Amino acid sequence: MNESSARIERFLHTDPxxxxxxxAMEMLxxxxxxxxxxxxATACYPGMASHLRACGPCAEDFEGLLAAVSD
Incomplete structure (x- = not known):
């Protein structure tokens, strides 16, 4: 499967x-x-949780901010 096909597959399986x-960045x-x-947080904002499961860069931002405030 080439990159274009992979992107289409990810799009078709995106949680509505x-x-x-x-x-996500506005409410992170x-x-x-x-x-x-x-x-x-998942129960309060299921759409945000869904996005973080699907989007690596946003998930990395979340993990980084969570680590920063948890220290």
Whole structure:
């Protein structure tokens, strides 16, 4: 499977709740705060959780911010 086909496959299997990168970046700090305090961020923002499972760069940003506030 070439890269173009792989991108199409990922798109076709995108969770409809996925908020996308723009909205994820707008609310990432809120999601990180919830996760850092032990609240169920996934239950509060399922579209955000869906996006972070699908988007490596946004997930990396989340992990980095969570590590920064957890130190």
């Amino acid at each position: 709740r996925d908020v996308g990168c723009d909205q 700090h809120i999601y990180v705060d919830l996760a850092a305090t032990g609240d169920d």
